[in-house]
Amino acid sequence: MSTILRAEGVTRVLPGPQPVTLVRDIDFALSPGEFVAVTGPSGSGKSSLLYLLGLLDRPTEGRISIEGRDTAAMSENELAATRLARLGFVFQFHFLLPEFTTLDNLLIPMRRLGRWDEAEREDRARALLASLGMDEAAGKLPEQLSGGMRQRAAIARALANDPALLLADEPTGNLDTRNARTVFDIFERLVADEHRSVIVVTHDQEQAARAPRQVRLVDGRIVHDSARD
Amino acid sequence: MRAETPFVALDRVSLTYGGEGGGTLAVEGLDLAISRGEFAAVVGPSGCGKSTLMKLVTGLAPASAGSVAVGGQRVAGPLKIVGMAFQNPTLLPWRTTLDNVLLPLEIVEPHRAAFRRERARHVERARALLATVGLAGFEGKYPWQLSGGMQQRASLCRALIHEPELLMLDEPFAALDAFTREELWGVLQDLWLVRRFTCILVTHDLREAVYLADTVHVMSARPGRIIATRAIDLPRPRTLEGSFEPHFVDLVHGLRDRIAAARAEA
Ligand SMILES: Nc1ncnc2c1ncn2[C@@H]1O[C@H](COP(=O)(O)OP(=O)(O)OP(=O)(O)O)[C@@H](O)[C@H]1O
Ligand SMILES: Nc1ncnc2c1ncn2[C@@H]1O[C@H](COP(=O)(O)OP(=O)(O)OP(=O)(O)O)[C@@H](O)[C@H]1O
Ligand SMILES: [Mg+2]
């Protein structure tokens, strides 16, 4: 199967006395191994689109399907299970739990998924950290890591359940240039070596340019998609 | 005659960040005693070491010298009997409000072992707790679909769901507008009056400290230590109207003067 995620005619309107249209008429299809940068002015709907594509929000019009399944037909529990097994999320803030070591933070989604036994989970988590150059972080608390390492730990956690697609919203927003590069180095590797897909929303033009596919949003619409135009 | 040992005890604690030599001495000679069930507030100039104090008590940072004890045990690593809420966003964006509140039960022993089996019961408890802070009906929403004040209500629920003996709050309401903030004082006071956990609240807002606390501790400029401790003898439940009465206002002014003096000494 060649399409992992597909949005067709997706519009999301927030209801209310003055309805707000977050995104409109979105057509977007993503193949395994694609690396997409989404850019656009502040308020153009990038985060809203990411929530929709990440199955955290539902369209008011149009449809979104993941690996051939129409999400409209899926219950909240099914969506949550799909996210847990197939998607990974990274945000500007790391969202690591402060009272747990890096290793324990990685184990949380793995335990929830329940695919491996505890020994396998720990091996996986350590291998994942090692692959991101963070062997020594396993036993440390987030507090004891630098900002760049915290964000890499957050990426490791997003990868813990072996997702097909990583969704990132301003993942380098709190990082200096060097650490921002490292994050995008990781994304490139996930795509090239592991054939995962990555969608990254970013204001960082230099890093965005590294993604082979460019999508630009203005006023909730896709005004440019390098895969189409 | 109470020879009872304090629930939280810091004894001549210092902490230097970044090791010896070039490091930052954040707190020094820090003494603090808080009784079980007490609501304590910590105030002081910016950068004086308030967050450092929180890290020391929760075991997120080890003391360079002196001793930190909670519940009679020396703190040597992250404590599991604490609930925490901070100014930072900490609700996971990919979990619903309900799933965020349940998180500590899912991961903190002794709850973790039985979580799957007892999930239905815990869900009921989480819903009830969310209802007490005015979030009934928002269980299925994601954090980014909630206002800042609603997110902090949910954070309080998450910090309390596993019924911790100690609640640590580091400027939990600082990012909120004044109205929402004052509303949440009432929410927090109500939770505390029912559950009587020991609480340490770090705040820049002296009215907030006086409204909520039994005792307010004032820290010096960095390296921080406690330079004054004021008992707040106002009856409970306290109200916003009460915060405009002369005695309340005097307490706030007294604290303000003490902090101004601390900054001048720096
Ligand atoms: N809950 C909400 N209620 C009202 N308006 C909202 C809500 N969420 C988003 N919006 C509005 O929808 C539009 C799209 O917001 P969104 O956060 O998706 O933009 P963005 O491109 O991610 O912006 P930024 O670059 O600043 O993060 C904005 O105009 C925003 O103000
Ligand atoms: N991880 C760290 N590494 C190095 N220095 C630090 C670290 N955390 C805090 N400091 C320094 O230690 C001192 C005390 O910091 P702390 O965060 O405890 O102050 P605070 O009273 O909470 O400040 P604020 O009121 O601004 O929140 C400051 O000088 C700060 O720069
Ligand atoms: Mg955004």
Ligand SMILES: [Mg+2]
């Ligand atoms: Mg602080």
